[in-house]
Amino acid sequence: MSTAVSPAPAASAAGDTPLLRLEGVSAGYDRAVILEDINLTLAEGETLALLGRNGVGKSTLIATLMGATVLRGGRMQWRGGDLVAVPAHRRSAAGLGWVPQERWIFPSLTVRENLAVTARPGKWTLERVYELFPRLQEREDNMGTQLSGGEQQMLAIARALLLNPRLLLLDEPLEGLAPVVVEELVRAIGQMTLDRDLSFILVEQHARQALELTSKAVVMDRGRIIYDGASDTLLHNPDHLNQLMGFA
């Protein structure tokens, strides 16, 4: 396991400066306001499940962090600085890694080439992502198009890790995958954060799996946050979870 020293002090040592803080954020597309009054805090190394039914605004929240929506109001702080002032194309270099639902694999590049195009120096190296996803090493000379859905998802996550982010934004990584592949990805996502210097926000329809992988959870409904608390609390109260998710 790596003993690399984190360039940023842990939250407690830094006077509790959070990794990410959103205050009263509203955002959307063109004229449509989708997110309203979003308040959210994430400490360094913390992991968050972002839950809610289809269309409630989860992907829009992720896109807003990456600067891909129209911000209408509120404040977004990243490691104590103003995230809004960081242009969208600089946010991955600032430490935000995005694995969008569409995965955006380069079809005409091999697995190894797909990984090489984004790599930045840091503790996540090609060897380390191959350790996390041995299947990618086995397929390293295959083209992006020759991969299964699960392998494409592994490649998308591995590529984002090679950017050496502090926060990984995972948008429904388990969607549409076979149970055995879901199991492999869940194991890898759990391992990714063992060093506690990587945070992630996991958008998921599989609420239980997301709660098992995270320390905190947020449930959204119609563009607003209706629950913000410990993942464990929801995991142990399925009735409340179902009610929040609109299944009750």
Ligand SMILES: Nc1ncnc2c1ncn2[C@@H]1O[C@H](COP(=O)(O)OP(=O)(O)OP(=O)(O)O)[C@@H](O)[C@H]1O
């Ligand atoms: N590019 C866009 N332009 C306009 N409206 C959009 C765009 N993307 C999403 N929306 C709308 O924003 C709302 C929230 O969508 P969003 O994808 O954020 O929800 P979600 O909770 O991630 O849902 P899902 O689980 O289905 O992905 C929906 O009404 C959707 O139609």
